[in-house]
Structure formats: structure tokens, C-alpha cells
Amino acid sequence: MLQESILKGKIALVTGAGQGIGREIALTLAQSGCKVGINDSNRQSATNVAQEIIAAGGSSIVLVHDVSVASEVQIMYQAIVQEFGQIDIVVNNAGIILKNAFCEITEEQWDRIIAVNLKSVFLSCQTAASYMREQRSGKIVNISSVAGKKGGGFLGNTAYGTSKAGVIALTKGVARELGPFGVNVNAITPGFIETDMVKSMTNELRATILGGMALKRPGKPRDIANAVLYLVSPLADFISGEIMDVDGGLMM
Ligand code: NAI
Numbered sequence: 001m002l003q004e005s006i007l008k009g010k011i012a013l014v015t016g017a018g019q020g021i022g023r024e025i026a027l028t029l030a031q032s033g034c035k036v037g038i039n040d041s042n043r044q045s046a047t048n049v050a051q052e053i054i055a056a057g058g059s060s061i062v063l064v065h066d067v068s069v070a071s072e073v074q075i076m077y078q079a080i081v082q083e084f085g086q087i088d089i090v091v092n093n094a095g096i097i098l099k100n101a102f103c104e105i106t107e108e109q110w111d112r113i114i115a116v117n118l119k120s121v122f123l124s125c126q127t128a129a130s131y132m133r134e135q136r137s138g139k140i141v142n143i144s145s146v147a148g149k150k151g152g153g154f155l156g157n158t159a160y161g162t163s164k165a166g167v168i169a170l171t172k173g174v175a176r177e178l179g180p181f182g183v184n185v186n187a188i189t190p191g192f193i194e195t196d197m198v199k200s201m202t203n204e205l206r207a208t209i210l211g212g213m214a215l216k217r218p219g220k221p222r223d224i225a226n227a228v229l230y231l232v233s234p235l236a237d238f239i240s241g242e243i244m245d246v247d248g249g250l251m252m
Contacts, residue, residue, distance in 0.1 A: 006233050008033035011084040013076075015067050015124060016094025018045025020195035021143065024221035025091050025228050026060075027052065032229060034089065035059035037080040041066050041094075059084070067094050067120035077127045086135060089232045090128045092121045092167075093143040097197055102158040110159050117163035118170070125174045129183070138183040139232040142171050143224070144243065146189050146251050164189075168243050175241035184240040186231050191247025193219040214249025 012029045016022040018040030030036045030053040038053075040046035043064045050060040061083045065072035081087055095117045098109055121142050132138030148164030168187055175185035192198060192209050198218075210216050227246045230236055245251045 006032050006229075007089070010034045010088040010232075011037075011080065011086055012089035012091070012232070013037040013039060013063070013080055013087060013128075014091045014093055015039040015120065017049055018042045019049075020197065021190065021193060021221045021224045022091070022093040023049050024225040025093060028222070028225035028229050029089065029091075029232070030056070030058040030060065032233075035061075035084050037061050037063050037076070037084075039063040039065060039067060039076060039094065067092075067124060068115040070123050073120070073123040073127050077131065081131065087128060087131050088138060090124060090138070090140045091143070091228055091232075092124050092140070094120055095143065095145075095163075095197075097160050098157065100157055100159075105157065105159055113159045114163050114166070117160070118166040121167050121170055125170065125185070129174070129178055129181075132178065132183045133181045136182045138178075138181075139236075140174070140178075140183065140185045141228050141231050142167050142185070142187040144168050144171070144187045144189045146191050146245065146247050148189060149251060171243065172241045179240055184231075184236065186236075186239060186242045186244065188224060188227050188231070188244050188246050189251070190224050191219060191245070191250040193221060193224060195221060209250070212250060213247070214252065217248060219246065219248055 012034040014026040017026040017038045026036050038046045038050045046062045050062045053060040063076045065076045098113050144167040145164040147161040148168050152158045152161035171187040
């Protein structure tokens with residue numbers, strides 16, 4: 001089957017892969033033939049996903065690191081390259097949301113959300129580049145958000161939107177710089193996807209968001225994983241610097 005062989009033998013790293021969208025991306029890449037590094041700051045959830053992949057006959061390594069810390073990111077890449085020999089695909093997915101209004105957010109909260117949602121992508125892309133430039137190939141997908149285009153989300157606030165807007169600009173800049181080395185860099189801006197991140201949403205807010213969407217239903221983590229699969233596959237070899245809305249027609 002196409003999906004089983006399309007990425008056969010490729011080495012992939014997914015950050016924040018212990019649950020939600022990241023977990024589904026990791027499982028999808030494993031089903032498509034990748035050996036997958038499962039990063040998460042939560043050891044138990046990362047271990048569970050890696051075990052799920054191994055139980056299904058795949059290869060996986062658990063990488064428990066906080067991706068907002070430079071030294072941790074370095075160690076994480078060293079570990080996956082030592083285990084599997086190289087790095088072909090990176091999906092920067094780890095993220096947090098903060099619901100404080102702009103006028104209430106503290107400096108500490110601001111720094112944390114920028115560190116986890118934006119600085120982590122800078123650190124990971126830069127470290128990935130050090131390997132991918134040399135091998136003259138690679139695919140990077142950064143998970144931003146429609147909130148990065150709207151200047152805040154339905155759930156999040158200005159800080160979250162700012163961090164995700166930064167991911168969009170970073171993606172385009174890195175795509176330009178790594179393109180000559182055969183490395184494709186793209187971003188996905190998910191809309192409303194059913195995960196723990198959106199659990200606390202009120203029914204009223206839910207109805208408002210669904211009302212504004214063409215498809216009138218929330219997305220599933222699999223919807224994002226399928227878009228990632230396309231972008232890291234040879235089918236998307238001529239796509240770079242693209243910011244892809246996967247949002248059921250929310251942003252149009
Ligand atoms: P989630 O909260 O279910 O999962 C996020 C995962 O990232 C968790 O396993 C968490 O432990 C991990 N993580 C958090 N900080 C980390 C760190 N510093 N280092 C390593 N791992 C860390 O979230 P969900 O919904 O799966 O979101 C995944 C990505 O998609 C995030 O970047 C989020 O902002 C983005 N997104 C989600 C949307 C949604 O509707 N669920 C919409 C738009 C974007």
C-alpha cells in the first residue's frame with residue numbers, strides 16, 4: 001500500500017508527541033514506514049506512544065526533553081541520530097495555551113508561552129539544519145495555529161497568537177535559508193481540533209466557532225496528521241515556505 005511504503009526507512013522526530021495532535025502525527029508517520037523519535041516533557045505519555053509503535057512492529061525512541069531549553073534540544077537530536085543514524089523529518093508540534101487576557105498576563109507567563117511555542121521551534125529548526133544541510137535533504141513541518149493569523153485565538157489570547165504568528169514568520173525565513181540545501185520547511189495552521197487543549201471550551205464558544213466554519217464540525221488529530229504526512233512525503237517535494245490552513249474552512 002502507498003501509505004505503508006511512502007516513507008519507508010525515514011527517521012522522524014515529533015515534539016510534544018505524547019498526546020493529542022503530536023501523538024497522531026507520530027503514529028501516522030510510523031504507519032507510513034518511519035522510525036520515530038517521540039519527544040514529550042511528560043515521560044509516561046511519551047513512553048506509551050513509543051510502546052504503541054513498537055507493539056505494531058515499528059521502531060521508536062523516547063525523548064523526554066523540554067524543547068524550550070537549548071541544551072535539551074541538542075541532547076535530543078544527538079540521541080535520535082545516535083540511535084537511528086540520521087534525521088530526515090522533524091515535526092515541531094509541542095505547544096501550550098494560556099487563557100489570560102492581554103491586560104492580565106504576567107511577564108513570566110509571556111516568557112513561558114513564547115519559550116515553549118516559538119523559541120522551541122527556533123532551537124529545533126536550527127539544530128535540525130545542522131544535520132540536514134550536511135545531508136542536503138530534509139523535511140520540517142512546524143505546527144502553528146489559525147490564532148497566529150488572527151492575532152489570538154478563540155481560546156487563547158494575544159500571547160498565544162503572537163507565539164504562533166512568530167512560527168509562521170520563522171517557517172518562511174528558515175524555508176528561504178535551507179531551500180538551497182534541499183530542505184523543505186512548511187507550517188500547518190490547525191483550526192479547532194478535538195484534543196485536551198480545547199476541552200475547557202464552553203458550549204456557547206464551541207457553537208460560535210462551528211458556526212463560522214464551512215464544514216461545521218471540529219477537526220480530529222488525524223486531519224492534521226494527514227496534512228503532515230503529505231508535506232513530508234515526496235508528493236510535496238516542490239512545496240516550501242507554505243502555511244497550510246487545516247481548519248475545515250474557518251479562515252477563508
Ligand atoms: P495537547 O496539549 O493535547 O498536547 C501538547 C503536548 O505537548 C503534550 O503532550 C505536552 O506534554 C507537550 N509539551 C508541552 N510543552 C512541552 C515542552 N516544553 N517540551 C516538550 N513537550 C511539551 O495539545 P494539542 O491540541 O495536541 O496541540 C498540539 C499543537 O497544535 C500545539 O502546538 C497547539 O498549539 C497546536 N494547535 C492546536 C489546536 C487545537 O485545536 N487543539 C489548534 C491550533 C493549533
